[in-house]
Amino acid sequence: MDLKDLENIEHKIEEREDFSGFKVSPIEVFFPKDEEEVERIVKFAYENSIPIVPWGSGSSLTGAVSCEGCIVIDLSKMNKILEINDVDWYVRVQPGVKLIDLYEAVEAKGLFFPPDPASFFLCTVGGATSEGSGGMRGVKYGPFREWVLALKVVMPNGNIVKLGEPLRKNRAGYDLIHLLVGSEGTLGIITEIWLRLIPLPKKKIFLVISYPESIKKAGEAIIELRKAKILPEFSEYLDADVVKSMNKNLNAQLKETDGGMLMISIEDDQLQDVISIVKEKGEYKVLEGEEAERIYSLRAQAAIAVKTENSGYFYAEDIVVPVSKLPEAIERLNELGKKYGTKFYIISHIGDGNLHPNILGKNKDEVEKLFKEVAKISIDLGGSVSGEHGIGVQKAEMMRVQLFKSNGPLVLDLMMGIKRLFDPKDIMNPGKYVERAYLAGTTAASFKDSSP
């Protein structure tokens, strides 16, 4: 087989960039229309040992789809919702379906798919599955991982497999499904996805907006909610500078205070319990209906507002710490800011300890240095360097530090063993994530660094 055999698959040569500016310089971008075309491309790449990178919407924040000299498989033409099953409660889709289109389609049938990464208005189901994405509702409903029932995958050798069945209970063999979820395109190309659905909630939901004196007070409120056994739909925090940036760039019309804004979405029957906690932290108000919807949509665009305003380096941080460690994490972030004379833009899924203390800086070195110090805080507190954005190129070295400190060196050996087992020729999104973390101890310098 040679490249001519792939000519009838739509293709072009095109430079790209992901959302955080990592470069993609492919030898060819293919736009397969179906699984059979994906299979042909992968077989060609396998035979010729050419790296492959799958592409959804390019909304990676970690360089997960960056490459040079690779074949990009752009899955945007495989965007069909194949089946919505209202008895078995699943939706079966192709990977290029936009998450926002999936929401609309299942809601029309009275069903609900909870995970809502902030990029839901453009990211694809394939991308979010490969990244094991989270989102605001993760605190109540969990991340993508908990919603994937089954997958079809074109393996690195071109073989097509199905992993699992659209069943929540299934004990037939080791769980390969959840190896693929969050594998960042390094183990195979996902070509079909079965996602679990639940009934669309009917209960009335309110949005409590609180203006705590400080982020520390916001963290304390979250701990009190936990102790009171209150589980919100979501609980988000935006710091004062983020609110200002949203007003300026999104015409958000949010109230500006020194302590930022805490948002707690809660069902009817626990509204008073939430109020009794937040009223001790500062002013508050209760929203519902359209105004609550407006704030929810605005929250998803917070990072865009911050990025729009700043021409320097923007590093989308994604640490997560146990909720009980929020005050300590916040304290250490404040100290770090003072030490470096900088301020983090915090856009946080604070309810599950996922802090997003985003870093803005004049140049790459400055930002990289700060990133490592931020990541170290999460590792020290028994957290993780990534809650939902993934690892890609950007966080591989700090993931290695985390695994060595918290889990034991053998864990990375096992992960690398899995990479070799699935992808013996190392063509599937190579040089990233687990492989990059593994090699960081030996030959990190040899990696081509495509970061901006």
Add this chain to the structure above:
Amino acid sequence: MDLKDLENIEHKIEEREDFSGFKVSPIEVFFPKDEEEVERIVKFAYENSIPIVPWGSGSSLTGAVSCEGCIVIDLSKMNKILEINDVDWYVRVQPGVKLIDLYEAVEAKGLFFPPDPASFFLCTVGGATSEGSGGMRGVKYGPFREWVLALKVVMPNGNIVKLGEPLRKNRAGYDLIHLLVGSEGTLGIITEIWLRLIPLPKKKIFLVISYPESIKKAGEAIIELRKAKILPEFSEYLDADVVKSMNKNLNAQLKETDGGMLMISIEDDQLQDVISIVKEKGEYKVLEGEEAERIYSLRAQAAIAVKTENSGYFYAEDIVVPVSKLPEAIERLNELGKKYGTKFYIISHIGDGNLHPNILGKNKDEVEKLFKEVAKISIDLGGSVSGEHGIGVQKAEMMRVQLFKSNGPLVLDLMMGIKRLFDPKDIMNPGKYVERAYLAGTTAASFKDSSP
């Protein structure tokens, strides 16, 4: 190191049997009191290439802990609840903790661990994690898999690793946690488990008991509930013979009818919706409080009642089919019963299609033959040969059939590759589950069959 070095670890030589009569003839049973003792035993076994079988309460229904000439690591002395965190909402336990003791401990703190395999009154957390157990509440809350946050594991080479952190969101590397959950002791010995908790539900729950004309009508009711977007706490079905057996052996005082008994546990606000569906299928009544609790506890003992009554072979079946395929599955089971002049004792988590058409027979061959035909029904309908009991020795061959038909042969190769990666000397519960399914195509006859 030789066996003498292990002398100060509590041990004895003891023949055992699992719940379905599979034999265990170990060279030694060790009762380690802590992780360090597990480590020493495993290192000894690794150096001397001796098979190891971990043991919780022996409630396996598939021969998952059967062996001859192995070392049994009985984890019953490692039974401490190490931490209940009421902010981070997790419980950290040793593997030998009984599930019923865990329930009690977390409920005392206002927290809730939903998974409830029918053996909860005696099974251990380690066993249920290794088996990826399900239960009645699985239909609403999912099986064990969805509740395991992190694990400590003594690997087959004696190395200790920690997998994950007690965080629901964590993207640091491939998901090895969920490879271990449901691995049936074939990848390592779990020595510590972090389980996710949620607030203890406060809503009033009712138990609707319905007496449908037939199991087919029960299946239809479940489909109607799904279409109406009603998600019960649990929905169980017991057939007429099971009810009779429970009255006889457990003094259950249940009403005996021709069509068996459907039990639907539902929150206050959807009670009327459930009633409007079940009333079309036959008589019904609504229970609450102590009487509802009594029925829930009885349900967990249904299999024991059936087993007590019958001196022949009892094969605990565990097929699962998509809910939409329940009528077809039931139809085919009825035909199968007619063909072989037998009756299945159906004790079913019917709400998630997990049917448990248990087989009673005069001898092993008769039961084995029927089992294969039952398993084939689930495979034909896009289901699985096991929903929650696991594979062990008993279901390995039919799991192979399922994977080949539904998933592609490469899937079993990948699973076997993982077994080899984790356990290169093949000492960790060898000859079962994935390995047995893999070898069933070539050298199945060489397996020592320890089934009753």
